[in-house]
Structures are given as structure tokens and as C-alpha cells.
Amino acid sequence: MADTQNSSAALTVKNLSIFFGKNQAVKNVSLDITARAVTAIIGPSGCGKSTFLRALNRMHELNPEARMEGEIRLFGDDIYAHDVQPVIVRRRVGMVFQKSNPFPTMSITENVTVGLRLNGIRGRKLLAERTEQSLRMAALWDEVKDRLHAPAISLSGGQQQRLCIARALAVEPEVLLMDEPASALDPLATSKIEDLIVQLKKDYTIVIVTHNMQQAARASDSTAFFYLGELVEFGPTTKIFASPSQKRTEDYVTGRFG
Template sequence: MMHEPQTLVPATETKMTARDVNVFYGDKQAIKGVSIDVDMDNVTAFIGPSGCGKSTFLRTLNRMNDTVASARVEGTITLDGENIYASSMDVVQLRARVGMVFQKPNPFPKSIYENIAYGPRIHGLASGKADLDIIVEKSLRRAGLWDEVKDRLHDSGTALSGGQQQRLCIGRAIAVEPEVILMDEPCSALDPIATAKIEELIHELRGRYAIVIVTHNMQQAARVSQRTAFFHLGELVEYGVTSDIFTNPRQERTKDYITGRYG
């Protein structure tokens, strides 16, 4: 008797892969043998207690750890199959393709317009003012900020509220046409209303960019992500479908963290 084949989860487009990644700061090992895939169709959340390595690992995905003299990264990380730690990799170009949004909003001390226009200008994405105007409007619309700032584009970006500044930083990342957006606790400095707007924005950006978010807030991870990776003491303990991680974790350490036994 023939059995019907099991329905498989449709394959998604893998954007970045990490294999056996170790990170050292001097003699101290911060990341131990992490392997993970990041795809285009799902928002991936990294969760875990403070100091577990989730932000350190996030920073390996666009070589932000290069800025730390004592940091050393081992293993392989690829973007579209290309090793991002290869000597031939242009790090400036990599960071345009893999954008980063930090915990504390950090707009440039320039106008709202110039915050967005700066990246496209230095990367040669615009041939003139008319092109830049289009990029600025499109980026601010995608960042959910256009209607709030369109009449004051020449005001300083630092004059915006914290939540608006964070959306400006997301718009700034989007403006250089990235493929991946990394977010390192993007809401931790924001109030609940501003946080809700950023979460809504993440939903809207999903599928257009591969998105990875580090968050301390487990409810946030449950709300915004479809894949969750649980880090503990520098190890990737468990990685899977977000709803499974939160309702039926396979690892005892994950269960302890989710249920609040430690963290």
C-alpha cells in the first residue's frame, strides 16, 4: 500500500548561513560553535539572558566585531554563498548590504533629509538631487515616518522623539538598499507606544529584507518573529519555529528560560 508523501514546509530562500562560528575577545570565548541559517521570509529573533552572546553573534553578521581590537572570529559566515570574512570582501559594501539598527537611536547630527541621503550619496545610488528626493521619500515611507516629518525634512534628526529617531535610523539603513537588516534590541530605549510602532514596522518590512532582531523581551520575540534562536552562555541551545520554541521547547534550558526559572 502506497503512503501519501508528507507535506514538507516550503523551502525559503536562505540569505545568510553561519557554520561553527566561534568568537573570542582576547582569551575569553564569547560564542561557541554556532551554526544557523537566516532566510528572507521569516523574521529571526535571538533571545537569551544578558551576556549570553546574542548581540556578539549578531555583530559577526556584518563584521561589526572588526571594530574591537581584541575580537577574533572563527568559522564561516556567508551572504548569498559568499564568505563575508574573505579578504576580498569589501567591508563598507558588506555593511550597506547588511544594515544595523542599534539599541540606542543614533541619528547623525544632520537634518532628517541628510540622515537618509548620506548613505545613497556616498554609495553612488543617486545621480542628483531629484534621485535623492525620491530615495529619501521612499525610505521614510518604508520606515513609517514620512507623514510625520515631510514638512520638516531640514530639521535636525536629533530633534525627533526617541521612537521617531529609531524609525529614522531604520530608514537610514533601508536607504542604501540592504538585503539584511540586523536590529540589536531596537526598542529597549523606547516607550510602549513607540515600541508598538517599531514592531508594526518589522511586520511590514518582513519578506522585503531578511531581518534578525535581538531582544530581551520574550513577548516581543513571540509577536514579531517566525523563527527564534535561544542563546545561553555563548551557545545556540535551540533554534526553531517561534511558536514551537515558546510552547514546546525541546531543550530543558530553553524551557527554564521561557518559564522564568532563570534569566
């Protein structure tokens, strides 16, 4: 049973604890993230869900006070092994942030290809192909194909966020992490991002942190509910929202607290 679970798991998290100084943000969390599926992480503010997400590609290490215990394996590779550089982990596990952040000095194309270019890939043809491919995957190609060399910051907020997704996809990661990718967008742009997430799970493993419970219900296959740094419940999204086994989960998803 455990073996079959592991074979379809992109990320295996075992007994993960994360501390910032004396404060423990994530408490002994274990869960498997299924490959080519969307896993949503929900929970009230400060429950450690963003920290958990950032630990999956070692972004939490940007805080010099951060310390982790436990183990995370990406398709079997220990991403915290001594000889593994964070840079390599982050190439395999991409990330999209809450606030869209295309680089303001670069054009649309340059933004998409920046991860490749700054990692030494120069081929003009390859970069052009990857630009189109990534922008198509991010459902942005049709809107920007005529102005690829326009500045990225001339795009609208929703387009900028999809550009950031395209930028993350261009380096061909195995897993895509999304930290509240639609929370700064209007409903129309939000629904476009959600459609995109559903599209992308054909090729990618996606982990999304969200405050929006409807979004989790609409877009994800499994849902993890975090509360005060602990993983309260993890299971198929339908089950978490329809018949959760924990009282706290039910209270949260029905809006009784949070």
C-alpha cells in the same frame, strides 16, 4: 533537505566562534537565517547574542581584540573571504542599534540619504525619491514630510529610532540587523517599531536581538535561544515558546531564570 533549506536562507552560519582576546563569546554556532522572515535572538545578558549579530556584518571587528572562526555566507557569498572588504558587507547587511543615533549635524533628509551621499551617489532626484521611499517604509513619512529639513534630533525618541531604520533602509541592504531596537523606547513607540518589523519582512530579511520575550513571540517567525555563547535551540517561534525541546529554553522563556 539541506539544499531546500539553503535556497531560502539569506545567511548561512557554519561553526561560528568568536573570541575577544582569550574570552570566547560565541561557541561553534551553526544556523540558517531564512530570507524575508524575522529571526529573533533571545538569551540572558552576556550570552553572546549581540556579538553573534555584529558578526553578521563584521561590526564586531571594530574591537581590535576580536577574532572569528567558521564561516558566514550571505546568499552564497563568503563575507569573510580575503578579498571582501567589511565596507561592502555592511552595505549589504544594514544595522540598527539599541540607542537611536541620528547624526546631530544633519537634517532628517540628510540623515536618510547619508549612506548614499557618502558612498558617492549625488543625483538630487534619486536622493529625494529614496528619502520618501525609505521614510514611508519606516512608517515615518506622514509625521515628518512637512519638516524634512528640520534637525534630526528635534524628533522624539521613537521617531529618531524609526529615522535610523529609514537611514539603514535607504542604502537598500539585503538583510537588516536590529540590536534591541526598542529597548530604550516607551510601550507605544515599541509597538510601532514591532508593527514596522512585521511590515518590513515582506521585503527584507530581519534579524533582531531582543531582551523582551513577548516582542520575540509577537514579531518573529523563528527564534534562536543563546546561552553562555552557545546556541541552545533554534526553531519556529511558536515551537520555541510553546513546546521547546530543551529544558534550558523552557526555563528561560517561562521566566524561571534570565
